[in-house]
Amino acid sequence: MTIVSLPGSSGYIDAGNRKLTYFSNSYVLGLTVIAGIGGLLFGYDTGVISGALLYIRDDFEQVEQSRFLQETIVSMALVGAMIGAAAGGWFNDAYGRKKATLIADIVFALGSVAMTAAPNPYILIFGRLLVGLGVGVASVTAPVYIAEASPSEIRGSLVSTNVLLITGGQFLSYLVNLAFTEVPGTWRWMLGVSGVPAVIQFFLMLFLPESPRWLYLKKDRSEATAVLSKIYDPYRLEQELDQLAAALEEERQRKNNVRHLDVFKSKEVRLAFLAGAGLQAFQQLTGINTIMYYSATIVQMAGFCSNQLALFLSLIVAAINAVGTIVGIYVIDHSGRRKLALFSLSGVIVSLILLGTAFLLQPSDSSKGIYGWLAIAGLALYICFFSPGMGIVPWTVNSEIYPESYRGICGGTSATVNWISNLIVAQTFLSIAGAIGTGPTFLMVAGIAVLAFAFVAVFVPETKGLTFEEVEIIWKERAWGRGGNRETLLEAGNES
Secondary structure, eight states: OEEEOOTTSOOEEESSSOOOOTTSOHHHHHHHHHHTHHHHHHHHHHHHHHHHHHHHHHHOHHHHTOHHHHHHHHHHHHHHHHHHHHHHHHHHHHHOHHHHHHHHHHHHHHHHHHHHHOSSHHHHHHHHHHHHHHHHHHHHHHHHHHHHTSOGGGHHHHHHHHHHHHHHHHHHHHHHHHHTTTSTTHHHHHHHTTHHHHHHHHHHHTTSOOOHHHIIIIIOHHHHHHHHTTTSOHHHHHHHHHHHHHHHHHHHHOSSOOOGGGGGTSHHHHHHHHHHHHHHHHHHHTTHHHHHHSHHHHHHHTTOOOHHHHHHHHHHHHHHHHHHHHHHHHHHHHHOHHHHHHHHHHHHHHHHHHHHHHHHHSOTTOOSHHHHHHHHHHHHHHHHHHTTTTTTHHHHHHHHSSOHHHHHHHHHHHHHHHHHHHHHHHHHHHHHHHHHOHHHHHHHHHHHHHHHHHHHHHHOOOOTTOOHHHHHHHHHHHHHOTTSOOOOGGGOTTOO
16 A cells, blocks of 8 residues: 655555445444434434424414414424533543433433423423433534544544535435424424434444544544554554554643633634634524524425425425435545535525515415415425535534544533534524525525625635644644644643
C-alpha cells in the first residue's frame, strides 16, 4: 500500500489501486447503521407528529380549539431534545458513546409508551418530552460515534448515513400514518410504533464496542487498538495510533477537565464553535422542520382538505427527502461540505420564494387550483435542494471540526442550538402564519436563507478528507495566521 500526503490535506489511500469506498469495510458500515438507528428515531418522531396531529385534534376538542396547544404538542419533544442534547454532550465525554446511546433508547421507549396510553393532551405532552430527551441525546451521540469509527476519506458519507436514517424515519412515519388512518386509535398507533426501533437498537448496541477514540483517550488503549484493527490495515493502524498517542499527551497536559466556558476561552475553539453552531441554527431557521412537522397542515392550507390526501402528498415530500439524502451521501466526499451547503442554500432560497408567492397569489376562497399545486411544487423543490446539502452538512461538519477534548461539549452545545432553533420554528410557525399570512411567512424564511448563504461563505471552512488533527490546523491558522501562535488547542485554554 502506498500513501501520498499533500500539505494541508489527508493522505490519499490506495491499496493496490483500490480506494476506500463507502462499502469497503462491512464492520464499519455495520457500526454506522446500528448507531444510526438513533437518527431513525429522530426522523420518525419528526415526521409522525405531522399526521398524528390531524387525528389528535379530532380526539381532543381543546387541542382543536387551541393553536398554542397544537404547537406545544409538536414542540415539547423539542424542549426535551434541547435538554437531552445539552446533557448528552457531557455524558458522552464522561461515560462514552455506547452508554449514552443505551440511556437514550430507554428514555425514548418510555416516552412512546406514555404517548400511546395518554388519556388527555397533558400526558401526551409529557410523553413527547421524554421522547425528546432520548432524541436529543441520540442527536449528539450517533454522529460522533460514527465519525470516530470512520476513516477520514469516507467519514462524510458515513456520518451522512445517520441523516439518511433520519429522512428514512420521516418517510417511514408517513407510511405508518397512512396505514393507520382507518384503524381505531389512529394516532396512538402512529406514536406507539416509535418505541420499536429504540428497543431494537438497545439490544444491538449491547454487542457493539465503545468508540475507539474514546476508549484510547479515556479508558483502555488495548481495547481501542483491538477495535481499530478491525477498521484499518496494519500500516494505517500504526498511523492512527500515533495520532491518538499525541492527542492523549495533549489531554494529559490539562490540569482540569474541559468545561463549557472553556469553549469561549480558546480562540481556535471559539471559531470552530461559531461555524458549527451557526450551521446548526441555520439548518432549522431556513425552515426544514416547518416543512416536516407541518407538511400535512401546509398541504391543507394549500387547499387539499382531505386528511388522507394531505398525508399522501406529505409522503411524497418525505420520499424526495430520503432520495435527496442518498444523493448527498454520494456527493459530500467528492464535492466537499462547504460547496454543497452553498449550492443547497441557493436552491432553498428560490423554492421558498416560489412557495411564498404561491400562497400570496392564492385567492382566499380557493381550493386546490393551480396555486395549490404550485405550493406543492414549491415544497417538493425545497426538499430537493435542502436534503442533499443543508440536511447533512451541519451534522457532518459538527462531527469533525472540534478537537477530541471539546468534541462532546461542543457537539452537544451546537446540537442544543439546533434544537432551540427547531423549537422556535415549531412553536411559532402556525401563529406567525395566522398573524401575517402563510405567504409572507415563507418569504421571511427565504430572507433567513440568504443570511445563511452569507454565513457559510464567510465562516465555514472546507474539511473534506481531512483528519481530525488536520482540521485543528485550520482553526489555528484562522485564529493566529500561518506564522502565528502554534500552541496546541489544549494549551490555549486561558486565551481570551
